[in-house]
Amino acid sequence: MPIKTSHIQLNKLLIVSVLIGFVFSLQLLQGQEQSEPKVGLVLSGGGAKGFAHIGVLKVLDSLDVKVDYIAGTSMGAIIGSLYAAGYTGKQLDSIFTVTDFDKLINDDYPRASKSLYERSNDERYIASLPFDNFKISLPSGISRGQNVYNLLYKLMLPVNGITDFEELPIPFFCIATNLETGKPVVLDQGKLAEAVSASGAFPSLFQPVMIGDQLYIDGGVTNNYPIELLREKGMDIIIGADVQDGLRDRNDLRSATEILVQINNFRTINDMRDKAKLTDIYIKPDITDFSVISFSQGRDIIDSGEEATLQNYAELKKLSRRIPYDKKPLNTKNDQTYLISNISFTGNKDYTNSYLLGKLKLKREERVTIDEINEGIVNLVATNNFETVRYDLEYLPSTDSYQLKLNIRESKGRSFIKLGLHYDDLYRSAIMVNLTKKKLLFNNDIASIDIGLGDNIRYDFDYFLDKGFYLSLGIKSRYNQFERNLSADLVVERNSSVLNEVNKIDARFRDWTNQIYVQTLFVKDFALRLGLEHKHLTFKTETLLSEDQDQNEIVFENTDYLSVFGTLNLDTLDNLYFPNNGFYLKGDFHWYIRASDFNTNFQPFSIAKAEFGYAFSIGDFSILAETSGGFKLGSNTTNSLDFAFGGYARNFVNNFYGFYGYDFLSITGNSFVKAVLNFDYELFKKHHLIGAINMANIEDDIFRTGEWFSTPDYTGFAVGYSLETFIGPIEIKYSKSPELSDGFWWFNIGFWF
Numbered sequence: 167m168p169i170k171t172s173h174i175q176l177n178k179l180l181i182v183s184v185l186i187g188f189v190f191s192l193q194l195l196q197g198q199e200q201s202e203p204k205v206g207l208v209l210s211g212g213g214a215k216g217f218a219h220i221g222v223l224k225v226l227d228s229l230d231v232k233v234d235y236i237a238g239t240s241m242g243a244i245i246g247s248l249y250a251a252g253y254t255g256k257q258l259d260s261i262f263t264v265t266d267f268d269k270l271i272n273d274d275y276p277r278a279s280k281s282l283y284e285r286s287n288d289e290r291y292i293a294s295l296p297f298d299n300f301k302i303s304l305p306s307g308i309s310r311g312q313n314v315y316n317l318l319y320k321l322m323l324p325v326n327g328i329t330d331f332e333e334l335p336i337p338f339f340c341i342a343t344n345l346e347t348g349k350p351v352v353l354d355q356g357k358l359a360e361a362v363s364a365s366g367a368f369p370s371l372f373q374p375v376m377i378g379d380q381l382y383i384d385g386g387v388t389n390n391y392p393i394e395l396l397r398e399k400g401m402d403i404i405i406g407a408d409v410q411d412g413l414r415d416r417n418d419l420r421s422a423t424e425i426l427v428q429i430n431n432f433r434t435i436n437d438m439r440d441k442a443k444l445t446d447i448y449i450k451p452d453i454t455d456f457s458v459i460s461f462s463q464g465r466d467i468i469d470s471g472e473e474a475t476l477q478n479y480a481e482l483k484k485l486s487r488r489i490p491y492d493k494k495p496l497n498t499k500n501d502q503t504y505l506i507s508n509i510s511f512t513g514n515k516d517y518t519n520s521y522l523l524g525k526l527k528l529k530r531e532e533r534v535t536i537d538e539i540n541e542g543i544v545n546l547v548a549t550n551n552f553e554t555v556r557y558d559l560e561y562l563p564s565t566d567s568y569q570l571k572l573n574i575r576e577s578k579g580r581s582f583i584k585l586g587l588h589y590d591d592l593y594r595s596a597i598m599v600n601l602t603k604k605k606l607l608f609n610n611d612i613a614s615i616d617i618g619l620g621d622n623i624r625y626d627f628d629y630f631l632d633k634g635f636y637l638s639l640g641i642k643s644r645y646n647q648f649e650r651n652l653s654a655d656l657v658v659e660r661n662s663s664v665l666n667e668v669n670k671i672d673a674r675f676r677d678w679t680n681q682i683y684v685q686t687l688f689v690k691d692f693a694l695r696l697g698l699e700h701k702h703l704t705f706k707t708e709t710l711l712s713e714d715q716d717q718n719e720i721v722f723e724n725t726d727y728l729s730v731f732g733t734l735n736l737d738t739l740d741n742l743y744f745p746n747n748g749f750y751l752k753g754d755f756h757w758y759i760r761a762s763d764f765n766t767n768f769q770p771f772s773i774a775k776a777e778f779g780y781a782f783s784i785g786d787f788s789i790l791a792e793t794s795g796g797f798k799l800g801s802n803t804t805n806s807l808d809f810a811f812g813g814y815a816r817n818f819v820n821n822f823y824g825f826y827g828y829d830f831l832s833i834t835g836n837s838f839v840k841a842v843l844n845f846d847y848e849l850f851k852k853h854h855l856i857g858a859i860n861m862a863n864i865e866d867d868i869f870r871t872g873e874w875f876s877t878p879d880y881t882g883f884a885v886g887y888s889l890e891t892f893i894g895p896i897e898i899k900y901s902k903s904p905e906l907s908d909g910f911w912w913f914n915i916g917f918w919f
Contacts, residue, residue: 219471248261310372339392345381452474516576558571588917595621653834682697694734731755790846796837809823842859897914
């Protein structure tokens, strides 16, 4: 009995000892935890130079340095906020190095996001300037920042429900500047993506950001390195990464952006002399070879941040956590779907909810990904009717679904001056001036007129009342002229004796076309038009005159034609000039029912034609395969509207088409089939090596005689080089046909119009 008791007492002593030891260990660990200093991280602004912050974060992660609070300005706010949200340095490296910052900053929206009308407008102008009250003004920024916001919101979805930034995985705040008061503002609450967008709204590059009723610009204007505010958060040790550089000389000040940075640096460089002294571990990457817009050199800038941080290895190593902390990388796939039970709009006045929903292309009670939501937002912004579209997904626990809330800021400008510049071998040189007026008569309408001033004066007027999938109304008027050696078969009547004497005639061509039509959309990229057309067509020449003739010119054609027409247009190409994927389909039918007295032999006839193209790519190599055909039905007494081929141009009128290997409009017939293979190899970014092969059968009545399905009568090829520039493509091509002894050089500058 005594032995048994002693055993029980021994067990009790053992249990008590284990418990005491466990409690002591917990207290020891807690003491170690409390003894570790609070570490703050401050990241300065600097545009693209701020990529160096990613290198800093990668080193901190590798050394297991736990950051307790982050403060940032501008690019420092963007990168710091993502780190605070839970991304690792390596993840940020992966995200930023694959991001196309040219598209991100320049409001470069996918072609598919724009309506067919907007595409045609956006693909021929160099610049667009507000023109209200007969005054030209400059936009408040090159970019609206919509692409930046969309990307940030997508990346910040894991912390979307957090509106107090102190509750983020790492507490955070950023600095913006109130545009009206000029004072720095601490942003530590609200929507994280919106706050850091405001902090990074660099003047002239981005438009100011509206949050509530306050307007903000880049925080670097007033406080580019908020170390004092971070110290007030109770930080014991502050690590600072400074990507500002010194003042530059005149040779490095080549752009408005760089000059603005220089002006701002007058103050911030002086501030940094004192602020650097307040920083416990001061990291200064060598970014002298980079500018605030050196986004294409991101890899080198990140490396410079790593190198500068490693120079402080010994000091940083002391901050390695004795008790490791668990920082799990965030899921970057963002492939979750969201059930949208409601879509609400605020801020819209001139544009109805139904119009916004139609452009958004999202429906209630359907599951969508965040990428599909962003596509819808881009569809809205691509109309150019809105300054910004800010959106938020609000979770509704009662229905286990989400409400998509959109805050709309409508564009105030209704009138615009747009400019273009062009040269080609047919129309020669031209400067284009465009005047565009939105809401001329109705909220959803737009009126636009292009005037081409140069060797051949031209104009193109459009009025379009956009009703989307309902019946839209359009009015179009276009005038074109040029002088060129043309096939005599196109200019002269078929029974004329002139055809026995000449093959080509140096003729002046004029076309004035007016249309009124209705349009409807089957799907977003598929439009049907039905309308009425008036056309005045003129061919004149002086080359056939003898010296004793009194008349100054011979008029071969001077006729007004009236027709009814229908067109189909389906277009999903990702780029008009250098497509990598997508296809297009164009169909056109004209029934010419009346002609003026000049055409004494006129009888009604119809012309039908269709084109199809398919683009695909393999790496940097793209192929566009095209085929087309057309024919005339009814009377063959009028040949001036027949098909004519030759040369290289994109802005042909009537039934004129390009054809490599032959001069402009030198092959004619009332029917044709044609095939083209276009090859494009992007040697360097925006530098293209071009090749093409075309073949065709072009004659009268080839579908009746069976000649359309025979060995091609006409073939040709082209090789060349094309450079993408802000004024449009600069192209030079050499074309040759095995049927002819001579080749042709074609040269083009700028967008086609």
